[in-house]
Each structure stands twice: as structure tokens, then as C-alpha cells.
Amino acid sequence: MDAISTKGLTRDYGGGKGIFDLTFSVGEGETFGFLGPNGAGKTTTIRHLMGFLRPRAGSCAIGGRDCWRERENIQRDLGYIPGEISFFNDMTGAEFLRFLAGYRGQKPVRQKELLDRFELDPRGGIKKMSKGMKQKLGIVAAFQHDPAVLILDEPTSGLDPLMQNRFVELLREETARGKTILLSSHMFEEVERTCQRVGIIRAGRLAAVDSVEALRKRHLRSYTVTLDTPERAESFARDFGGQQDGCRVTVTARQSLEEIFLHYYGGGEHD
Numbered sequence: 544m545d546a547i548s549t550k551g552l553t554r555d556y557g558g559g560k561g562i563f564d565l566t567f568s569v570g571e572g573e574t575f576g577f578l579g580p581n582g583a584g585k586t587t588t589i590r591h592l593m594g595f596l597r598p599r600a601g602s603c604a605i606g607g608r609d610c611w612r613e614r615e616n617i618q619r620d621l622g623y624i625p626g627e628i629s630f631f632n633d634m635t636g637a638e639f640l641r642f643l644a645g646y647r648g649q650k651p652v653r654q655k656e657l658l659d660r661f662e663l664d665p666r667g668g669i670k671k672m673s674k675g676m677k678q679k680l681g682i683v684a685a686f687q688h689d690p691a692v693l694i695l696d697e698p699t700s701g702l703d704p705l706m707q708n709r710f711v712e713l714l715r716e717e718t719a720r721g722k723t724i725l726l727s728s729h730m731f732e733e734v735e736r737t738c739q740r741v742g743i744i745r746a747g748r749l750a751a752v753d754s755v756e757a758l759r760k761r762h763l764r765s766y767t768v769t770l771d772t773p774e775r776a777e778s779f780a781r782d783f784g785g786q787q788d789g790c791r792v793t794v795t796a797r798q799s800l801e802e803i804f805l806h807y808y809g810g811g812e813h814d
């Protein structure tokens with residue numbers, strides 16, 4: 544059984560905005576990247592999966608449970624990091640984590656370990672926390688009850704590179720422990736380091752679902768240049784960080800996400 548699935552999921556906000564006929568699934572134990580530029584429809588999709596929005600057409604399910612009809616159970620069980628985190632500002636971080644554990648009725652078995660890992664002291668008032676601290680609190684809140692399914696909407700926004708790396712490590716460990724994860728992101732590198740498959744969304748439509756391996760190949764593009772002499776090739780290779788073989792130099796360039804998107808939207812003529 545698919546752990547997460549959408550079938551023809553549609554919400555039309557008018558003017559071409561929204562999500563349209565989205566069908567995809569995430570297998571049990573899979574970490575699936577949901578990759579798309581700003582405004583593509585990632586958060587709208589996730590809000591349907593969490594049961595915050597009722598589908599106008601189509602449906603979605605988690606663990607075989609309809610996300611709208613069983614939204615209370617889904618919201619209680621899942622680990623969820625919203626795209627824009629807003630907490631009850633009059634609580635301390637510790638109070639919020641306690642409140643959440645009570646609401647879920649599940650022990651926060653990983654709370655201490657996660658607070659240590661992300662170097663967060665939760666005793667202060669949420670109102671005074673920096674954006675990064677709030678993001679860390681959101682991470683602890685999502686993972687503290689050790690959920691089997693996690694829905695993460697741009698979870699590293701606001702984290703510094705060190706903490707982003709720690710988060711990537713956490714995701715890899717969770718994948719190894721058999722968790723099912725949907726990770727929305729607009730950063731290819733984050734998805735590349737954590738996911739097995741990726742769905743690419745743009746303008747509310749799923750442009751492609753592909754393995755990370757295939758996507759990586761598109762991301763790293765090689766060019767071979769032939770110079771007049773091996774000496775010139777050597778100097779060229781030095782300047783551009785290429786691999787020299789006689790008069791030939793192979794240079795590998797990273798493509799931007801936009802260029803990768805173009806490949807998928809353009810139907811392959813950019814090869």
C-alpha cells in the first residue's frame with residue numbers, strides 16, 4: 544500500500560493559480576522530494592495532505608486514510624513542519640512542546656535528544672525567539688513523538704548551514720529507520736542528499752516524477768572541449784577545473800534548478 548497518495552487532486556484559485564489534477568504516490572519507507580519554484584503549489588498540496596483544505600476535486604490519503612475525512616487522526620499522528628511556522632506566542636518553547644505532546648497523546652520520546660542535536664534551549668518565550676530558533680522548535684515538535692510519516696514543508700528555511708547539515712543527517716537516519724517522508728523544497732541539493740525519488744511541480748502541475756539519480760545526471764552536465772595542443776589543454780583544464788586527456792578537456796558544470804525544470808517542461812529538447 545502507498546503511504547501517501549494523491550489522485551487528481553485539484554484546487555483552482557483562479558488566474559492559473561492553484562494545483563491541478565495532481566496524482567502521485569510515496570511508498571512506505573520512501574523519502575520523496577517535492578521540488579518546485581516559489582508559488583508552484585507545494586504548500587497547497589501539503590495543506591490538503593494535512594487535512595487543512597478540502598479537495599475541490601480528487602482526493603488524497605495517508606496510510607489508506609482519507610486526508611479530509613480523517614483529518615483529526617492524521618493531524619495527531621503525523622510529523623509536520625509547516626512552510627510558515629507560527630506558534631502560540633505567549634508560550635515558552637518548552638510549554639509548546641508539552642502542549643503538543645498532550646494534544647497528540649503520545650510521549651515525546653525523542654524530545655531531549657533533538658533539543659541537544661539542534662542546540663535549542665526551549666525555556667525562553669517563543670515571542671523572543673529568532674526565526675532559526677522557531678524553525679528548530681518546529682523540527683523538534685514534528686519529530687519528538689517519533690512518527691512513522693513526516694510531511695516537511697521547506698523545513699530548513701531560516702537554518703544556518705551547520706544546522707541544515709544536521710537536519711539532512713537526521714533525515715537520512717530517519718530514512719534508514721524506515722520512515723516515510725515527503726520533503727518539499729526549492730533547493731535541489733537538499734533533495735539530492737536525502738530523497739530517493741522526486742516529483743517536480745510547477746504552476747500547480749506535476750511535470751515529472753523521477754529518481755534522484757536521473758535528476759542528478761541532468762544537474763551535472765559535462766562538456767568536452769578540444770584544444771590545439773596538449774599544453775593549451777593543460778592550461779585550459781587548470782583554469783576551468785576540467786579533466787585533461789591529450790588535447791581534450793572535459794568540464795563538468797552544475798545546472799541551475801531552473802535549467803533542470805526547463806528540461807522537464809521542454810520535453811527533452813534541451814539535451
Ligand SMILES: Nc1ncnc2c1ncn2[C@@H]1O[C@H](COP(=O)(O)OP(=O)(O)OP(=O)(O)O)[C@@H](O)[C@H]1O
Pocket residue numbers: 556560561579580581582583584585586587588626729
Ligand atoms: N488562499 C489562496 N487564495 C488564492 N491563491 C492562493 C491561495 N493560496 C495559495 N495561492 C496561490 O497558489 C499558488 C501556489 O501557492 P503555494 O503556497 O502552494 O506555493 P509553494 O510551491 O508552496 O510556494 P513557495 O515555495 O513560495 O512556498 C501561488 O500562486 C499562490 O499565490
